[in-house]
Amino acid sequence: MWERGWRDEVWSQLSRPWDLIVIGGGITGAGILREATRAGLRTLLVEGHDFASGTSSRSAKMVHGGLRYLKNGEIRLTLESVRERERLLREGRGLIGSVGQLMVSFREDKMPVWVFGVGLIVYDLLALKWGHRRYSAEGLRELCPPLTDQGLVGGYRYFDGQVDDARLVLRLIRESVRGGGTALNYAFVEGLLRQASGPINGVVLRDMASETNGRIIEVHAPVVISATGAWADDLRAEVGGRRRLRKLRGSHLIFSSTRLPLSRTVTMMHPQDARPVFAFPWEGVVLAGTTDVDHRPQMETDPAIQPAEVEYIMASLDRTFPDLGLTAKDVQGAFSGIRSVVDTGKADPSKESREHVLWEEEGLLTVTGGKLTTFRLMAHSALRAVRARLPGQPSFDPRRRVLDPPPPERCLGSDLDAALCMRLAGRYGTDAPALITAARAGELLPIDSCMALWAELRWAARAEGVVHLDDLLLRRVRLGLIAPQGGVQWLDRIRSIVQPELGWDDARWDREASEYTSLWKRCYSLAG
Numbered sequence: 001m002w003e004r005g006w007r008d009e010v011w012s013q014l015s016r017p018w019d020l021i022v023i024g025g026g027i028t029g030a031g032i033l034r035e036a037t038r039a040g041l042r043t044l045l046v047e048g049h050d051f052a053s054g055t056s057s058r059s060a061k062m063v064h065g066g067l068r069y070l071k072n073g074e075i076r077l078t079l080e081s082v083r084e085r086e087r088l089l090r091e092g093r094g095l096i097g098s099v100g101q102l103m104v105s106f107r108e109d110k111m112p113v114w115v116f117g118v119g120l121i122v123y124d125l126l127a128l129k130w131g132h133r134r135y136s137a138e139g140l141r142e143l144c145p146p147l148t149d150q151g152l153v154g155g156y157r158y159f160d161g162q163v164d165d166a167r168l169v170l171r172l173i174r175e176s177v178r179g180g181g182t183a184l185n186y187a188f189v190e191g192l193l194r195q196a197s198g199p200i201n202g203v204v205l206r207d208m209a210s211e212t213n214g215r216i217i218e219v220h221a222p223v224v225i226s227a228t229g230a231w232a233d234d235l236r237a238e239v240g241g242r243r244r245l246r247k248l249r250g251s252h253l254i255f256s257s258t259r260l261p262l263s264r265t266v267t268m269m270h271p272q273d274a275r276p277v278f279a280f281p282w283e284g285v286v287l288a289g290t291t292d293v294d295h296r297p298q299m300e301t302d303p304a305i306q307p308a309e310v311e312y313i314m315a316s317l318d319r320t321f322p323d324l325g326l327t328a329k330d331v332q333g334a335f336s337g338i339r340s341v342v343d344t345g346k347a348d349p350s351k352e353s354r355e356h357v358l359w360e361e362e363g364l365l366t367v368t369g370g371k372l373t374t375f376r377l378m379a380h381s382a383l384r385a386v387r388a389r390l391p392g393q394p395s396f397d398p399r400r401r402v403l404d405p406p407p408p409e410r411c412l413g414s415d416l417d418a419a420l421c422m423r424l425a426g427r428y429g430t431d432a433p434a435l436i437t438a439a440r441a442g443e444l445l446p447i448d449s450c451m452a453l454w455a456e457l458r459w460a461a462r463a464e465g466v467v468h469l470d471d472l473l474l475r476r477v478r479l480g481l482i483a484p485q486g487g488v489q490w491l492d493r494i495r496s497i498v499q500p501e502l503g504w505d506d507a508r509w510d511r512e513a514s515e516y517t518s519l520w521k522r523c524y525s526l527a528g
Contacts, residue, residue, distance in 0.1 A: 001177060002465040004503055007209060010184050014205070014219050018044050019391050021203055021219060023189050023235065024227035025049075026056035027165070027372050030172040031379035032227055034402075037181035039383075039394040044219065045173070045181065046205060048188035049301050050471045052169035055229050056372070057475050058337025060250070060290050061282050063088050063096050063161030063373050065127065068276050069354060070119050075126075077355055081373045082127035085161050088373070091403050092163070094426015095171065099162040099280070100264035102135075102144055104155040104320065110274045113154050120158055132158035144266060146321045160265075162282065165372060166475040167427045170464065175404050175429060185209075186467050192238050192364065193218060199363020200224050200239065209467045223386045225365045230340040231299060232368040239362035246343035246352060251305040252289030253313050254333040254481060260286040260317075260324065268320045270312070275350055277316040283482045284451045285332065288313050292350045295338050302523040305334040310526065332484055333524050340368050358385050376402055404429055412436055416444065423451070428459075435459040443497070447490065452477045454497060461498035469512040470519055472498065486520035 020036050022029045025047025036043040047053070065082030066074070088096045103120075105113035120132040135143065137152040173183045186209035193202035201222060207215035226235050233243045265280035279288040291309040310328060317326050341352040356370030356378045367382040376398075383396050406425040409418065412432055424432045436444065439455035447454055460466055460476035473494075474480035479487035487494070491513050499509050521527050 001174065002463050004462075004501075006465070007184070007186075007207075007467075010182060011207065011215060011217070013182070014044070014184075014217050016042075018042050018219065018221035019223070020044070020386075021046065021221040021224045022227055023047075023203065023224065024229065024231075025051040025169070025173070025183065025185060026054050026227065026229055027052070027169050027172075027375045028229065028367060028370065028378050029227035030056075030169045030176070031375040032225060032367075032382055033176045033181050033183060034172050035376070035379045035383055035396050037176045037179045038400060039396055040180075040392075041390060041394060043176075043181045044221070045176075045183040046187040046189060046203070046219075047183075047185045048208065050185050050467065050475060051173055051183070051465065052166040052475050053301055053471075054231070055337045055339050056169050057166035058250075058335050059165045059372050060252070060278065061162055061165055061280075061287065062278075063163050065123060065160065065373070066354065066371065067119060067123050067158075067160075070122060074353060074355065077353075077374075078123070079126045080377055081371065082123065084373050084376060086127060086129070087376075088163075088402060089161050091401050092168070092426060094406065094422040094424070095167060095403075096161050096163045096426070098159050101158050101160055101267060101280075102140060102155060102264060103158065103267045104140060104147065105153050105269070106319075107151040107153050108271070109269050111269060113156075116156055120156055123158070132156050144262065144264065146261060146324055147266070148320060148322050150322070161373075162280070163372075164283065164427065164478065166478070168372075170476070171403060171427070171429050174431065174464075178430070185465055185471075189235070190216070192224070192235070193220065194362065201363070222391070223365070223389050224363070225367065225382055225386065227367050227382070229368055230295075230338040232340060232366050234299070236359070236361060236364070236366055239364050241359065241361045241366075244342060244359075245340040245368065246349065247295040247299065247338050247340055248349050248352075249293050249295040249303060249306075249309075249336055249338050250290040251309045251313070251334060251336040252287045253305075253310065253331050254335070255286045255288065255326070255330055256332055256484075257281060257284060257286055259326065259330045260288070260321070262286050266320065268316055270316045271319055272312070272315065273348075277313065279317065279320075283478060284449065285482050288317055294349055299338065302519060303336040303338055304523040305336045305526070309336075310334075328526060331526050333481060333486065333520075334526060335481060335524055342369060356381065358382060360385065363389075406430065407433055420453075431459070431463070434463070438462060447479065447483070447487075450479065450482050452479060452482070454493075457494060458497050458501060461501035466498075466502060469516040473516060474524075480520055480524055486516075486524055488517050488520065491517075 019041040202220035409421040443455040
């Protein structure tokens with residue numbers, strides 16, 4: 001699936017009739033494609049850039065219930081989130097895992113430690129499981145030695161989930177395509193189509209992957225759903241919708257695990273505004289964030305962290321881990337994402353609701369807001385809203401698994417480490433055996449100190465719809481985030497593996513490598 005030449009094959013079939021067109025290849029669009037395909041609908045998903053290239057590859061990597069939403073009184077959202085978290089933990093083994101969290105409290109914090117305890121009681125009751133425990137300052141430091149003892153009064157341990165967000169999107173889309181759906185990246189919606197005096201009934205697509213950007217086609221369907229996240233207002237403007245979204249930027253800093261040695265997540269209240277800031281291990285590195293600020297610049301696929309955000313995150317780390325002596329020079333990389341919330345004009349952006357919303361305008365249904373953990377609920381909500389306009393008015397079964405069962409881990413090879421088998425089965429699902437079969441000598445080994453394998457690069461280049469080098473290194477295999485210098489130092493070895501699979505000539509490779517290096521420096525490092 002998605003081997004070389006697949007895009008031309010898909011483009012040749014776009015003129016056929018469709019039941020549903022989904023615009024947006026992030027987690028929300030992927031969830032809608034999944035549920036619609038299961039219902040037997042001829043569904044086309046189109047994405048103007050790469051799958052998961054927007055917010056869905058730049059999240060906080062957490063599958064969580066939204067403990068902080070309790071503070072805003074969003075009980076229903078928290079209830080839905082913790083139930084979906086438990087479901088994803090059961091069904092996404094190897095891709096989605098439980099991770100220990102330490103919530104620490106200092107003497108000068110505006111919120112006393114007992115308030116956390118009350119919140120965690122409600123949190124656990126909503127999840128129907130008891131998973132938190134209170135610790136003294138000494139107990140916390142035994143669990144996390146880098147913590148300071150200056151002003152530390154205690155805290156709590158609890159559990160949430162963690163995920164590779166981009167791999168979750170890819171697995172959902174690939175399982176949908178295997179089940180009969182169609183998905184196309186680098187297919188930009190240039191405009192909406194409508195009947196003479198009726199609702200929207202299609203889109204105009206431009207191929208952004210061709211050398212000339214020359215292919216344009218009209219594609220028709222009785223229902224069009226926009227799942228474009230922070231870009232939703234741009235599409236809504238075509239049907240006269242007024243702008244209703246507030247675009248918020250969330251940024252993270254990336255550290256090596258040797259400079260910030262954490263074995264579990266540490267949640268701390270920022271001394272400036274009492275917002276929760278997290279530092280947590282992920283894929284062999286440690287991430288710290290996130291910020292929550294209004295994104296004023298023009299919308300872009302690859303936003304960059306701003307100096308004030310760096311200072312904000314570093315201030316929280318310096319207060320919590322002062323003995324480590326962390327400075328901006330220790331930052332290995334950074335990334336930023338833009339999320340959308342309904343703009344109600346609140347002075348504090350963190351107090352805007354994270355509930356998802358549906359707007360139907362001139363036949364175009366927009367679904368936006370929400371959070372990664374609740375993507376399945378958002379998909380069902382959107383599909384129910386347009387059910388009357390879908391052929392046969394299909395039903396959507398909420399009891400079905402979110403992800404297909406992966407292959408038994410023992411079938412991946414008796415000579416492979418059990419943890420590695422679980423990782424591959426979770427990240428690649430039924431593709432995992434083919435990935436291992438495709439590996440050549442020495443490729444089932446980690447890339448230097450990273451958790452990713454050389455074989456994952458070969459498989460992604462061969463069968464995962466890679467159009468540009470940043471698709472491969474930032475989203476398929478996350479070297480752009482987990483490797484020093486974004487993996488640029490390994491480009492020669494990477495080239496020897498992936499260039500033949502991609503079918504690129506030397507000029508194309510040189511151009512892609514130059515553009516990736518420039519992109520990483522500009523948007524994923526502090527040098528930019």
